[in-house]
Amino acid sequence: MNEEKLKSLLESVAEGGTSPEEALRRLRVLPYEDLGFARVDHHRMIRSGAPEVIFCPGKTPEQVVAIAERIAAQGATVFATRAPAEVVAAVRRAFPHVEVRTEARAVVIRGRDVPQAPPPPPSGVVAVVTAGTSDVPVAEEAALTAELMGVRVVRFFDVGVAGLHRLLGSLEGIREADAVCVIAGMEGALASVVGGLIESPVIAVPTSVGYGASFRGVSALLTMLNCCAPGVAVVNIDNGYGGGHMAALIARRAALSRVGDEVDTEGT
Numbered sequence: 001m002n003e004e005k006l007k008s009l010l011e012s013v014a015e016g017g018t019s020p021e022e023a024l025r026r027l028r029v030l031p032y033e034d035l036g037f038a039r040v041d042h043h044r045m046i047r048s049g050a051p052e053v054i055f056c057p058g059k060t061p062e063q064v065v066a067i068a069e070r071i072a073a074q075g076a077t078v079f080a081t082r083a084p085a086e087v088v089a090a091v092r093r094a095f096p097h098v099e100v101r102t103e104a105r106a107v108v109i110r111g112r113d114v115p116q117a118p119p120p121p122p123s124g125v126v127a128v129v130t131a132g133t134s135d136v137p138v139a140e141e142a143a144l145t146a147e148l149m150g151v152r153v154v155r156f157f158d159v160g161v162a163g164l165h166r167l168l169g170s171l172e173g174i175r176e177a178d179a180v181c182v183i184a185g186m187e188g189a190l191a192s193v194v195g196g197l198i199e200s201p202v203i204a205v206p207t208s209v210g211y212g213a214s215f216r217g218v219s220a221l222l223t224m225l226n227c228c229a230p231g232v233a234v235v236n237i238d239n240g241y242g243g244g245h246m247a248a249l250i251a252r253r254a255a256l257s258r259v260g261d262e263v264d265t266e267g268t
Helices: 003-015 020-027 044-048 061-073 085-094 133-148 161-175 190-195 212-225 240-267
Strands: 078-081 099-101 106-109 125-130 152-156 179-184 202-206 232-234
Touching (some): 061 078, 078 133, 085 106, 125 161, 125 240, 133 152, 133 179, 133 240, 152 161, 179 190, 190 212, 190 232, 202 240, 212 232
Parallel strands (some): 125 152, 125 179
Antiparallel strands (some): 078 106, 099 106
16 A cells, blocks of 8 residues: 555545545555565555565565565555566466566566556656676666656666776766666676766666676675775675665655755745
8 A cells, every 4th residue: 555545545534435444454454464474565665665576586486476466456566576487477377467577587567456546757867877788687677676666767788897988978878867876797897987977876786797706796796895986885796676776765865856946946
């Protein structure tokens, strides 16, 4: 249940259209619903502006479908990450209108039995930047996360430091973003370079892409943690979801700040 639906329910109780007992029954799933194997956090949308996300690895297809059904029944968008083929197949059977995002390794589902309100217009801008094409799966996870949080995403792929002119050619567009999510494997130098060229905050996402001495992303992680450019924060290896979520939070706040400034200007 999102904030709008909760407000509508409370208004219905106040107007006599819904009994207090019925409202209590519907609110019992807040803040979570216990399925035995999982406790689905329906209250997260109200607290943080984004619904709970299903991390598929370690869950059976049946468990993923069951969690998805409960989230969708509340009218929230279902977002399941790192979905293997057997999970995608099970979700397709249960949800005819599932959106499979192959590059992001994710599935998105609108509430099956609950009408969905149109998504709000994008608020804020996030640039998703990759060092190489091999980083795209993690980058698409970050981009999809930010888009589902109502943020406009612009992509700048394959602009790594091995060909610095590629990055410089995209710099004007990157600078226009409220937050920049930089995804890189190998030695992970791209985040430091981008951080030294722009004023927007940078969220660095190391990937496990690279040759043997990259240690499955540890080398990129350490490089990003030791970044000499200020304004760069780092999430864990291959954590596109975390990077995209953080970038979207920053972008949304920046957009709200601009709206506030416009209101103040009009008032004066």
